[in-house]
Amino acid sequence: MPEDASSEMSQLIFMRMPPIENKSKMANPFNFDRPSSASSASDSGGSEEHDLEGFNTVASSPPKSPVKVPGCKSPTKAGATKKKSRTTSTSKSSSRAYQSGLRTLYTSGRPPWYDSHGQLSEPFVIGLTGGSASGKTTAARRIIEALDVPWVSLLSMDSFYKVLDESAHEKAMRNEYDFDHPDAFDFNLLISTLKRLKEGKSVEVPIYNFITHNRDKQTKTIYGANVVIFEGILTFVNKELLEMMDMKIFVDTDSDVRLARRLKRDISDRGRDLVGVLKQYNTFVKPSFENYIDQTRTFADIIVPRGGENEVATRLIVLHVHNQLQKRGFKLRSKLASSALNGQPRPDSLYVLETTPQIKGIHTFIRNKDTPRDEFIFYSKRLMRILFEYALSMLPFKPVAVETPQSIDYSGMRLNARKICGVSILRAGETMEQALCEVCKDIRLGKILIQTNSDTGEPELHYLKLPKDIKESHVILMDATVATGAAAMMAIRVLLDHDVPEQNITLTSLLMAESGVHSVAYVYPKVKIVTTAVDKEVNDNFHILPGIGNFGDRYFGTDYS
Amino acid sequence: MDPDILQNAKGHPNGDFNDYGPRFKQLKITDNVRELQTVLRDKGTSRGDFIFYADRLIRLVVEEGLNQLPYRNCEVITPTGQKYDGLRYLRGNCGVSIMRSGEAMEQGLRDCCRSIRIGKILIQSEEDTHEAKVVYAKVPPDIENRKVLLMYPIMSTGNTVSKAVNVLRDHKVKEDNIILLNLFCTPQAAQTIRDRYPKMTVLTSEIHPVAPNHFGQKYFGTE
Numbered sequence: 001m002p003e004d005a006s007s008e009m010s011q012l013i014f015m016r017m018p019p020i021e022n023k024s025k026m027a028n029p030f031n032f033d034r035p036s037s038a039s040s041a042s043d044s045g046g047s048e049e050h051d052l053e054g055f056n057t058v059a060s061s062p063p064k065s066p067v068k069v070p071g072c073k074s075p076t077k078a079g080a081t082k083k084k085s086r087t088t089s090t091s092k093s094s095s096r097a098y099q100s101g102l103r104t105l106y107t108s109g110r111p112p113w114y115d116s117h118g119q120l121s122e123p124f125v126i127g128l129t130g131g132s133a134s135g136k137t138t139a140a141r142r143i144i145e146a147l148d149v150p151w152v153s154l155l156s157m158d159s160f161y162k163v164l165d166e167s168a169h170e171k172a173m174r175n176e177y178d179f180d181h182p183d184a185f186d187f188n189l190l191i192s193t194l195k196r197l198k199e200g201k202s203v204e205v206p207i208y209n210f211i212t213h214n215r216d217k218q219t220k221t222i223y224g225a226n227v228v229i230f231e232g233i234l235t236f237v238n239k240e241l242l243e244m245m246d247m248k249i250f251v252d253t254d255s256d257v258r259l260a261r262r263l264k265r266d267i268s269d270r271g272r273d274l275v276g277v278l279k280q281y282n283t284f285v286k287p288s289f290e291n292y293i294d295q296t297r298t299f300a301d302i303i304v305p306r307g308g309e310n311e312v313a314t315r316l317i318v319l320h321v322h323n324q325l326q327k328r329g330f331k332l333r334s335k336l337a338s339s340a341l342n343g344q345p346r347p348d349s350l351y352v353l354e355t356t357p358q359i360k361g362i363h364t365f366i367r368n369k370d371t372p373r374d375e376f377i378f379y380s381k382r383l384m385r386i387l388f389e390y391a392l393s394m395l396p397f398k399p400v401a402v403e404t405p406q407s408i409d410y411s412g413m414r415l416n417a418r419k420i421c422g423v424s425i426l427r428a429g430e431t432m433e434q435a436l437c438e439v440c441k442d443i444r445l446g447k448i449l450i451q452t453n454s455d456t457g458e459p460e461l462h463y464l465k466l467p468k469d470i471k472e473s474h475v476i477l478m479d480a481t482v483a484t485g486a487a488a489m490m491a492i493r494v495l496l497d498h499d500v501p502e503q504n505i506t507l508t509s510l511l512m513a514e515s516g517v518h519s520v521a522y523v524y525p526k527v528k529i530v531t532t533a534v535d536k537e538v539n540d541n542f543h544i545l546p547g548i549g550n551f552g553d554r555y556f557g558t559d560y561s
Numbered sequence: 562m563d564p565d566i567l568q569n570a571k572g573h574p575n576g577d578f579n580d581y582g583p584r585f586k587q588l589k590i591t592d593n594v595r596e597l598q599t600v601l602r603d604k605g606t607s608r609g610d611f612i613f614y615a616d617r618l619i620r621l622v623v624e625e626g627l628n629q630l631p632y633r634n635c636e637v638i639t640p641t642g643q644k645y646d647g648l649r650y651l652r653g654n655c656g657v658s659i660m661r662s663g664e665a666m667e668q669g670l671r672d673c674c675r676s677i678r679i680g681k682i683l684i685q686s687e688e689d690t691h692e693a694k695v696v697y698a699k700v701p702p703d704i705e706n707r708k709v710l711l712m713y714p715i716m717s718t719g720n721t722v723s724k725a726v727n728v729l730r731d732h733k734v735k736e737d738n739i740i741l742l743n744l745f746c747t748p749q750a751a752q753t754i755r756d757r758y759p760k761m762t763v764l765t766s767e768i769h770p771v772a773p774n775h776f777g778q779k780y781f782g783t784e
Contacts, residue, residue, distance in 0.1 A: 354589075356628045357648060364647025368637035382673060386624060389617070393591035402603040405775040412599025413592050441613055539641065549640025 110151045110224055110461040111453070112486075113200060114493055118523035120200045121226075123153075124324050125244055126317075128231040129296060130251030131289045132180065133261040135307025136231045139251050142308040143229065146318045149325065153197065153225035157232020159205050160190045164213035172213055175280045180288030182237050191240050197228050198244055202498050223497065224461065226325060233288070236296035246324065249317065250300035251307045255289070346514075346534070347521035353390050353532045359383070363533060366510075367548050373557055380480075380555065383510055383532055384435035388476070391508045391530040392439060395420070395474055419473040423466065425450055425491050428480035428552035432508070436476060446470065448494055450487040457542075459486045464494060471499035475506070480551035482509045482531070483544045485516035492524050502526040510551070511535060513544040581755045581763075588625050588766040594618070598766060601744075602773055611779050618744055618766060619669035619714070626742045626764050627673060630654055630708055655701050659684055659713040659725045662777035666712040666742060680704065682725045693720045698728050705733035714744040716765075717772035719753035726758055736760040747772050 114120045126143070130136045144152050161184055164172060171177040178184060189206070196203045202223035207216040236242060236250075259281060266277045297303060304313040353359055365371050365379040398416035401409050422436045423446040433445055446466035453460050467473065475495055482488050488507055495505055503526040512531045515538050520529060537545040553559035588594060600606050600614040627650075635649045656670045657680040667679055680700030684693050701707065709729060713722055722741065729739060737760040746765045750772075754763060778784045 356625075357630075357632050357650075358624055358628050360648050361632060361650055364635065364637055364645065364649060367639045367645045367647065369640040370637075378675065382624075385620065389593060389621060390591075393593035395593075397592035397596060400599065402599055402605070404602045404771070404773065405604050406771050406773070408771050410599065410602040410769075410771075412602060413595035414599060415596060439617060441610070543641050545641055546639045546643030546645045547641050554640070 110226070111456070111458050112490060112493075113151075113224070113226060114489075116519070116523070118489070118493070122198055123200065123225050123228050124246050124321060125194070125198060125228045125230060126321070127235050127242070127245035127248045128229060128251065129233065129235040129249070129293065129300075130253065130307065131255070131258050131293050132233055132285050133258040133265065134251045134253040135261075135309070136233075136251050138308030139249070139304060139310075139314070140229045140231050140308075142311075142314045143317055143321075146314050147227065147321060149226060149322075151224060151226040153222050153228045155194070155197065155205070155222065155228055155230045157185065157190070157230070157235055159208055159220075160186050160193075161208045161213075162186050163215055169213045175276045176283075178284045178288070180233060180284045182234055182292060185234060187238050187241075191238070191244075194228075194230060194241060194244050197222065197225065200224075200497050223464075224494075227321060233293055234296075236299045237292055242299055247317070247320065248299055248301045250297045250303045252297070252303050252305050253307050255286075344518060347517065347525070347529075349521050349525060349527060349529050350517055350534070351390070351394060351528060351530045352534055353387065353530075355533070359386070359532060367546065369549065373554065376554055380431070380510065380551075381435055384432050385438060387508055387510065387530065387532050388432075388436050388439045391476060391506055391528075394506055394528050394530060417474045419444075419469060420476065421446060421467050421470060421473040422476045422478060423448060423470075423491070423495065425477070425479040425487055426463075428555070429478040431480060431552070431555050432478040432510075436478065440476075444469075444473075448491050450490055452487075452542075459490050461490055461494065466495075466498060470495070471501075473500070474504045475500050477505055477507045479507075479509050480511075480555075481544060481548060482507070482512040482516040482520070483538050483542050484513070485519035486542075488516065488520055489523060492520070492527055506530055511544060511548050513538045513547075581751050582759065584760065584762045585751065585755060586625075586629075586762065586764045587768075588622055588764065590766070594621065594766060597621075598745075601776070608779060608782055615665065615714075615744075615776070615780055616669060619666045620672065622742050622744060622764060622766060623666065623669040623673055623710075626710055626740055629740045629762055629764070653706060654708045654710065655680060655704060656710045656712060657682060657700055657704075657725070657729065659711070659721060660697075661781065662714050663712040665777070665780045666714060670710065670712065670742075678707075682728050684721050684724050686721075693724045695724055695728055700729070700732055704729070705735075707734075707738070709734055709739045711739055711741045713741065715772050715774060715776045716743055716746040716750035716754070717774060718747075719750035719757075722750075722754060723757055726761065737762075740764065745769065745773050745776070 113123075128136050128140055130139075140154055144154070161179065164177070168177055172179070193203045193205060202221055204219040205222055206219055208214075209216050230241075230245070236248065242248070262281060262285070263274070263277060266272045267274060302313065302317065304310050304317075308314070362379045362383045366376055366383065371379075392415075396416040397413045399411060400414045401411050404410050420440055421444040422433060422440070424430045424433055426447055426449040430447065436445075437443060444467040447464065448461070448466075449463035450459050450461055452458070477488070477491055477495065479488055479491070488509075492502075492505060492507070496502060502524055505524070505526075506528040507520065507530065509529075509531045510533075512529070512534050514534055514536055517529060517531075517534060520527065535544045535547055539545055543549075548554075550559060597614050597618040600610060601618065606614070631651045632648045633651060635647055637645050637647055639645050654674070655678040656667065656674075658664050658667050660681055660683040664681070670677060670679070678701045681698070682695065682700075683697040685696050686693050711722070711725060711729070713725070716722055722743075726736075726739060730736070736758055739758070740762045741754070741764065743763065743765040744767070746763075746768050747770060748768055751763075751765075751768055754761070775784070
């Protein structure tokens with residue numbers, strides 16, 4: 001899978017946000033790129049901004065302030081005109097890396113967002129509003145930073161401006177279009193988007209182009225947040241939106257300060273002229289604040305004077321959100337390992353390859369600790385190929401009649417599925433991609449990186465890149481081994497969140513432990529589980545017994561010490 | 562051709578294997594295998610697809626054929642320090658392909674057994690009489706001590722395979738040490754082989770009255 005194929009893919013990268021370095025900048029909100037639609041957001045256009053190298057934290061950053069920043073710039077006015085600039089610090093330090101054993105993690109992942117029964121916890125939605133240039137964005141950033149939880153998405157109302165027709169577009173060019181009126185926003189799209197985010201689903205957020213006043217062809221995928229911050233000037237004017245918010249914050253900043261900021265931002269940052277800016281302010285911005293925005297403060301739970309500079313308010317908000325999140329947190333893996341389902345009959349959704357002498361012989365090679373790596377790779381590849389031929393036979397087929405060169409009709413079978421795609425759980429699952437390609441011509445491949453947090457023992461989601469049309473596909477999910485099933489469950493949850501129907505998922509694996517089989521089958525009974533052998537036990541380190549060892553380490557040769 | 566057998570073959574989409582004795586084995590037929598067969602039968606299949614799907618079917622037949630080879634039990638220690646009761650294949654096997662179309666199956670065998678010795682027998686039909694004649698044979702010198710995986714994808718009369726088995730016999734290979742790996746077979750060929758070599762093991766994916774005789778030409782692109 002070539003990297004530049006990202007135009008077909010949605011992608012997310014979880015990063016800690018570069019911290020704000022000093023006080024003087026803090027008081028200067030226009031020095032920052034607006035992190036609207038942050039967190040797991042990324043545009044689907046495949047720009048180089050996806051590159052991890054683009055983000056660096058300053059050297060002084062403590063390793064634990066995991067907040068994500070966008071994979072691309074916000075669809076704001078600033079984003080449209082000065083896309084490449086990034087005024088936050090980007091020193092070349094690598095202090096953001098976590099080291100554990102031989103493994104280095106450069107991001108912090110998302111812990112489980114569902115319980116051992118697969119039940120979702122809703123993300124906590126914070127609504128944030130205030131007049132234009134009141135410091136909403138700064139406030140949002142301060143909250144994100146102080147929250148210190150890795151999974152925060154920032155959704156900006158600016159992405160939801162309506163597409164303008166020719167005449168409106170020309171009015172806008174003359175500063176005569178009212179961007180501050182509720183009618184300027186597409187509330188239906190906004191409501192459906194926030195609803196899906198609340199359900200934990202992935203959403204496509206439009207990218208609004210403030211030059212053409214159209215939506216870009218590309219969209220931005222936002223997926224996976226425990227906290228959603230929804231900010232904009234008119235976030236409180238719609239009743240349905242209000243009902244979805246768990247906490248409502250009104251940023252109250254003196255109108256003189258707001259005008260001063262607006263002048264500075266529009267003139268020095270966006271190169272507009274004083275007359276035009278003042279005209280727009282007097283005709284639209286000011287009336288809008290008086291007619292709509294100011295009144296919505298009655299819906300607010302908290303009114304924050306001075307916006308992001310107000311540290312006491314930020315701390316109070318963060319305290320409350322933390323309390324709420326703790327009530328929703330989940331511990332999974334140990335629960336799964338000691339699953340009471342052990343000893344139960346094997347579930348119907350489990351398909352184990354018949355243990356022929358060949359299968360047993362291959363297992364003997366790859367399970368033997370003294371097998372050299374080239375033999376280990378050779379025999380595991382053979383086993384994978386057999387596994388995938390077997391897994392393919394679980395897909396739906398339909399009878400067909402074909403004409404043969406011998407001029408007789410032949411009644412046979414063809415696959416009755418429009419699309420198949422493979423998704424590997426990194427690192428070990430990636431080893432199976434080649435074998436899948438050998439049995440499925442031109443198959444599309446997605447990847448999900450899930451790693452165990454060494455402090456909590458919980459799986460965490462770090463990265464994912466999936467084919468755009470995955471919801472219409474049958475998905476062959478690959479992981480070399482499944483012990484507790486925690487990572488597999490997380491990957492299945494990700495697929496479901498991307499609208500893949502449960503019955504279209506096949507989990508394939510070389511070796512599984514009984515507890516993992518039961519956990520996955522119990523939570524996702526429609527997912528087909530296909531493997532070549534099932535072992536009885538999992539030890540305290542969540543390794544399968546007798547097992548195969550750490551498959552990825554043995555395959556890639558990263559196991560020596 | 563025995564009409565009874567033909568009827569049986571029609572009644573069962575993949576033929577009736579009971580008629581050919583316990584050494585006549587069929588690949589386990591799944592919908593997936595049926596698809597492979599269908600693509601190979603289809604007139605409209607492109608050559609690229611034909612090779613891709615043929616190689617998949619060959620690989621399945623080879624993997625299944627290897628199950629007929631001898632092994633012994635053995636215990637190994639896994640990286641977690643546990644014992645695993647496994648098994649180990651015994652040495653002393655080889656492959657023999659019947660040229661030309663049997664060569665298409667060599668790579669499938671090579672992909673499973675990296676250093677296996679492979680012999681070749683070239684058999685051609687006389688243009689006029691359609692009689693099969695052995696043109697060339699080169700097999701490992703100690704072949705009489707080995708199990709032989711004989712490879713030939715399409716059997717319509719069984720005459721070519723008969724010639725090849727006779728060559729192996731001339732090299733003192735015991736009949737029950739031969740395992741024939743085959744993709745498509747007619748009932749007539751199946752009966753011929755059963756009658757002539759009752760101790761030979763045969764593995765195929767399908768018994769069907771009409772053999773896909775275009776296999777070699779399409780695989781090698783000499784249509």
